[in-house]
Amino acid sequence: MLVEVSRPSDRTAILGVARSVEVFSDEEVDTVDELFEGYVESPEKSGYNFLSCREGEALLGFACWGPTPLSKGAVDLYWIATAAEAQGKGVARALFDGVVEAARAAGRWLMVIWTSSRPEYQAARNFYQRMGCDLVVQLTDFYDRGEDLCVFTRRLEALTPQK
Amino acid sequence: MLVEVSRPSDRTAILGVARSVEVFSDEEVDTVDELFEGYVESPEKSGYNFLSCREGEALLGFACWGPTPLSKGAVDLYWIATAAEAQGKGVARALFDGVVEAARAAGRWLMVIWTSSRPEYQAARNFYQRMGCDLVVQLTDFYDRGEDLCVFTRRLEALTPQK
Numbered sequence: 535m536l537v538e539v540s541r542p543s544d545r546t547a548i549l550g551v552a553r554s555v556e557v558f559s560d561e562e563v564d565t566v567d568e569l570f571e572g573y574v575e576s577p578e579k580s581g582y583n584f585l586s587c588r589e590g591e592a593l594l595g596f597a598c599w600g601p602t603p604l605s606k607g608a609v610d611l612y613w614i615a616t617a618a619e620a621q622g623k624g625v626a627r628a629l630f631d632g633v634v635e636a637a638r639a640a641g642r643w644l645m646v647i648w649t650s651s652r653p654e655y656q657a658a659r660n661f662y663q664r665m666g667c668d669l670v671v672q673l674t675d676f677y678d679r680g681e682d683l684c685v686f687t688r689r690l691e692a693l694t695p696q697k
Numbered sequence: 698m699l700v701e702v703s704r705p706s707d708r709t710a711i712l713g714v715a716r717s718v719e720v721f722s723d724e725e726v727d728t729v730d731e732l733f734e735g736y737v738e739s740p741e742k743s744g745y746n747f748l749s750c751r752e753g754e755a756l757l758g759f760a761c762w763g764p765t766p767l768s769k770g771a772v773d774l775y776w777i778a779t780a781a782e783a784q785g786k787g788v789a790r791a792l793f794d795g796v797v798e799a800a801r802a803a804g805r806w807l808m809v810i811w812t813s814s815r816p817e818y819q820a821a822r823n824f825y826q827r828m829g830c831d832l833v834v835q836l837t838d839f840y841d842r843g844e845d846l847c848v849f850t851r852r853l854e855a856l857t858p859q860k
Binding site: 602643646671673675678 | 770838
């Protein structure tokens, strides 16, 4: 199992994984496609980076992240998605670690994750907390009536003792 | 003094106001220009709306806001800026009220404001709090080392008694 920057030829498989994730709406799948197109043209210009997790020729999952606009230190983690048939193998964790490493290499020190309070995302929220992310704010009715925005953050520096 | 949707011919005056605001960097002034171009082409497509506050032919200030991407209920208030010579006349308040009214008319119920913890923005933060906004989170080192993100929100519904 290997995490590396996505190849342009991964597009079909990435959209297949996005479609297989039940919590993604059609609108969100379309957005993945648009962002991947921007990434293929230029990660720097578009601000979107993709990582693929693969085993041989099979794409097990992908992550999309990018520097937060107007910020010198933050990155947004937009998506991590695992193919249905690859659940339980640690794909999401491997992708998360890959994003942390890539963001650190880009000189960034803070990861920010915007997600929804919907019950379907409970597993995702639990995952982010296992990865050491903190829920820093929950904004009531942000996405829709009854659907809040949850913002998680994770510091990317190695932890140093408090002085 | 009148607040109305900006005219394409306001562009030069709006950029003049943006440049006169000392806390705006060149990058931010350029961003105002890009967003205004998007607004003139299509507020719906670009997601950016501008309001102008004028007295006769003079532009006293402008506001930029738009529906928050992926949200059914939120709007982002991107900027409110007052010309240096028009300070102290209630221009910012009139623009803020204009955005609240326009956002309500668009069926939106929540205003979100992303701003910086830098000392130069203290007056802006005080203003948002006077306008009934709550500081819901302060994200350490978000923009840069020592420069936090402050998120303010304001509900747009008329307040109703708690049941």
